[in-house]
Amino acid sequence: PTLIRLNDYRAPAWRVAQVELAFDLGIDTTEVTSRLRLLRDPDQHEPLRLDGEGLELLSITLDGEALPESAWRYADHVLEVDGANDGSVLETRVRVQPAANTALEGLYLSGKRESGFLLTQCEAQGFRHITFFPDRPDVLASYTVTLRADRDRFPVLLAGGNPDGHGDLENGRHWARFVDPHPRPSYLFALVAGRLQKIEQDYVTSSGRAVKLVIWAEPDAIGHCHYAMDALERSMRWDEQAYGREYDLDVFHVVATHDFNMGAMENKGLNIFNAKYLLADPDSSTDDEYRAVEAVVAHEYFHNWSGNRVTCRDWFQLSLKEGLTVFREQQFSADMNSPSLKRIEDVALLRRAQFPEDAGPLAHPVRPAQYSEINNFYTATVYEKGSELVRMVAGHLGRAGFRRGMDLYFSRHDGHAATLEDFLRALGDANAIDLMPYLAWYSQSGTPRLTARGHYDAAQRTYTLTLSQHTPPTAAQPQKQPLPIPVKLALFDRAGRMLPLHLAGDATSTPAATTERVVVLDRAEQAFVFHQVDAAPVPSLLRGFSAPVILECDYAPGELALLLRHDVDGFNRWEAGQQLAARAFDNLRDGAGTSALDAWCDALAALFGETTLDPALLADLLTPPGEIELSERERLVDPSRVHALRLQLQERLARRIGGDTLLQRYEALASHTNRDLDALSQARRRLKRRVLDLLALVDADRAQKLATLQYDNAPSMTDRLAALAVLARGNAPQAGAALVHFRQRYADSPLAMDKWFSVQTQLPGDIVLARVRELEADSAFTLKNPNRVNALFGAWARNNPDGFHRPDGSGYRLLAERLAELDALNPQVAARLATAFNGWQRLEPTRHAVARAAIDALAGRPGLSRNLTEIVQSMLH
């Protein structure tokens, strides 16, 4: 397959000034008429070439004249047309087949043919499945879209932009038109047509523009859209206050669908959401899902500026909109909830999803240099690491400086397609700082290792901190260069107090010394000397996770325990606890010493008794790094052993706290029976879940009885699912009845049923495979629905490493077989699921051999999609 390279970028030879689209909508066939007013780059002399995939061309005219067959060619997904000039108008009419579209890209049907609705997904290259167009993000055009359809079957007709009239047609048909005043790339096109219901809200922007907010869903789901509406209003207000950005159309439509390849899509004026990230109600959504709805609603809304008004020049710049928008969404969520809990969640995700990606065969820079299939690059690296890069730069500039930079970025590039260089230049120009050194972070893959060594000189009263960096080679990049690494730090004395910092080289006029500051390591190694230090301090490094690196520092366990007990910042405490837990894990694995294990258990047992601690933070403190993260520390990975050791680690903690203490705490927490969403209620549920999990490790019987009670009396899905998880994971005698009850009670709620599938994939290692096979035979399972596929196969392969990595290779073979079937239906979803094989190269020899055989067999199948081929081939290299 051909590789697209960043270095080959050329400005388009042909642009489009105006697009007029007319759709005659039908479930089986839809006809699309397109009129493009073309602009030619006078310096380029290529013939007009338009992208188009799977289109049945019905007619084609140029400047009003029907074109003879000799004047155009349509082959290999390109339509080439002779005789076009600057200002020419090309009109094409094509036919597409929505109901037959199982890839869910372009125009497709959501739901059943009798009751479902039509919708589109264009990013990255779906528009070429709808009509002929130069389908690249640097071609910005003005859109007028007319939809025509049967009124009974499609009472609601929506497209992006402002409404511009509607009316009746003959034969029970009707029409609606939408005009978008803002030029935009084709990937932001969207339409929706069908029987949908709505909720509405009036909104006035801070400068006084009246906007109608409308959320659309199928009749049974419309009652679950109120939380999303509330989150949308808060997002809009927040972007006005934090970034001075207002909404820019008269209407903002949001639509929920159960059939969607990813989370949601920021189409201009017509966001489309996977129902999982839009619908929320206490009976079928967990607290975590409420927060995910809030975050994704905000994320898609924020794209209106970071992505839509200023878009990407090419897909290599994807992180320009995604990394930036994730960062903005993280800031928003931090403001709406607890900043330290949000930071914990984000760093945990980075370590669970991005670090392994960056250390394995799929490693790629935040700005990749090449790709075969762009849809494979909507990754944790582009999104989450991309956000960390923005965070580093924002930290460098400070709050006011970053805002100044963002203002300049938006005003300089409004209505245009930009690059990452443009972004850094605007931020730098607004602050008279050269930020270009940060560009290296965008082109270098792999996670840097930051090593810290401290030396205290009692005679001089100095503390010298030597920092060094090293990035191990990655798949396609053997050589690495040093990067600018901002290290936020503090020094603690042995009583747990922060010390004033006097850094050598700082201006003597520095006002009262601060206790926390940032030093930037921008070469391989550098020493920082602190003066007036009375005794050997304990350094707290990389505070707030100030750079996406792996810190290696040979702390004594007692020093980490001190930070865990005394740091004032919740995130830093958690971080010290995570490092200590990882060392405790090493203790158990190596059987040599228990000093870290003891320190970790003692510190947490002491914190467990502190009543002033936020219960949610305590829950997070009581959670050691996950199995994937712990596996990253192993040279050869035996997932079953990692699983067993991590259980043992938690069991030791539970014993140290004590079964009775856990029980008492559980009972105290269980006495609050409500389903309120305020922070304290959510925090109590979170801690209750964690305490019950720990109790299950020391007194399984007791915990399962409590879980059964909790399941039966649960006022909310959060409590219900937590209880069900304890029963299912422990393969408890009561699990069967609870699962039958759940299956029946939630049969009509797809989002709850997804949880029913997922929770059963967490059975212990040897028995889960049979369950996965039973579940895929269940009448509620289908390979055609991405959420269902991820709920079963994704949850099993990603969240139950012990249950997926069976030593006989049965897990690998099952996944590989299903991937091949899925690929024929939906290549995007298949390719993403295939990344669950990431890390296979580091498996111990037995599993390594059977994993290789399964991946080889998959790679050898004929007819795999470009999507899956690229992932599988990278895996094998």
Ligand code: B3K
């Ligand atoms: N921009 C979309 C993702 C599109 C994925 C295409 N395969 C959602 C988002 O990041 O907001």
Ligand code: ZN
């Ligand atoms: Zn996004």
